[in-house]
Amino acid sequence: KAGVTQTPRYLIKTRGQQVTLSCSPISGHRSVSWYQQTPGQGLQFLFEYFSETQRNKGNFPGRFSGRQFSNSRSEMNVSTLELGDSALYLCASSLGTRAQYFGPGTRLTVT
Amino acid sequence: GENVEQHPSTLSVQEGDSAVIKCTYSDSASNYFPWYKQELGKRPQLIIDIRSNVGEKKDQRIAVTLNKTAKHFSLHITETQPEDSAVYFCAAYSGAGSYQLTFGKGTKLSVIP
Numbered sequence: 001k002a003g004v005t006q007t008p009r010y011l012i013k014t015r016g017q018q019v020t021l022s023c024s025p026i027s028g029h030r031s032v033s034w035y036q037q038t039p040g041q042g043l044q045f046l047f048e049y050f051s052e053t054q055r056n057k058g059n060f061p062g063r064f065s066g067r068q069f070s071n072s073r074s075e076m077n078v079s080t081l082e083l084g085d086s087a088l089y090l091c092a093s094s095l096g097t098r099a100q101y102f103g104p105g106t107r108l109t110v111t
Numbered sequence: 112g113e114n115v116e117q118h119p120s121t122l123s124v125q126e127g128d129s130a131v132i133k134c135t136y137s138d139s140a141s142n143y144f145p146w147y148k149q150e151l152g153k154r155p156q157l158i159i160d161i162r163s164n165v166g167e168k169k170d171q172r173i174a175v176t177l178n179k180t181a182k183h184f185s186l187h188i189t190e191t192q193p194e195d196s197a198v199y200f201c202a203a204y205s206g207a208g209s210y211q212l213t214f215g216k217g218t219k220l221s222v223i224p
Contacts, residue, residue: 033212039219043200043214055210090154091211098143098204100212104156 002025004093004103018079021106025072025093031039032074033100034066037088046089049074050096078108086110112139113205117215125223132218134201135183142203144177144184145212150197154158158199159186191222 005024013019025032034046045058049068066076072093078085086109092100114137124130133182136144159169161175161184168175172191177184188195201215 031210033210036216042216043202045211045213048210050210058211087150099145099160101157104148104154 004091004101006089006091006103006106008106010106010107010109012111014111015081015083017081018077019081019108020077020079021089021091021108022076022095023076023091023103025074025091026101028099029093029095029101030072031094031096032068032072033073033094034076034093035090035092037090037105038058038086043090046076049091081110083110113141113203113209113211113213115201115215117201117202117218119218120216121221123221126193127193128191130186130188130191130195130198130220130222131200132186132199132201132217132220133183134185134203135181136203136213137182138203138205139179139182141203141205142177145202145204146173146175146186147200147202147214149200149217162222169216179189188220191220192224196220196222214222 007022031050033048035043047057052068058087061081068074090105094100094103117134142163147155148158149155172189174187198217198219200217202212
């Protein structure tokens with residue numbers, strides 16, 4: 001099976017702009033989780049979707065949002081970008097049996 | 112919410128020696144504990160996991176132990192090789208209704224040839 005894919009792989013934005021990142025899970029996986037990875041904070045949970053429903057959300061401001069489509073593909077959006085949003089954004093998919101498999105990530109740089 | 116502490120943050124071992132990374136968690140309802148390996152510039156890869164009804168699991172040179180009473184779990188790598196050099200993350204999956212993996216801060220393992 002093909003692994004988790006994410007697009008784009010790299011992104012450069014300026015402060016105040018918004019960005020949308022995309023994640024395609026492993027075929028058959030219905031759960032998609034998103035994480036922010038930074039050198040100082042490690043991997044931090046953003047949110048989790050299952051069958052188009054957000055089941056949990058981490059401690060991030062409302063500028064961070066997401067959604068999941070009927071084919072399980074997921075997008076996350078960050079509005080009004082800040083310098084501190086520069087990070088690697090990872091998504092992970094799961095069958096729901098808890099084992100999560102990560103995509104390659106999107107490296108976002110905010111200038 | 113769940114809190115996962117991971118130690119040490121860096122670890123250097125000679126090739127062929129063993130490496131041990133330890134994690135503690137706070138939520139007694141956590142019931143699934145995976146370990147991920149992340150090489151530089153690559154995605155985290157699941158290398159082994161353990162559920163709360165099991166005390167130990169082994170896969171070739173890698174083993175994980177879980178002590179539910181003390182709320183800690185450990186990763187053991189034997190006969191280390193240079194390709195084991197990476198950052199290792201432990202994580203805990205909180206009980207029903209959380210649907211969230213909480214990660215430790217990571218351990219950078221360097222295996223010296």
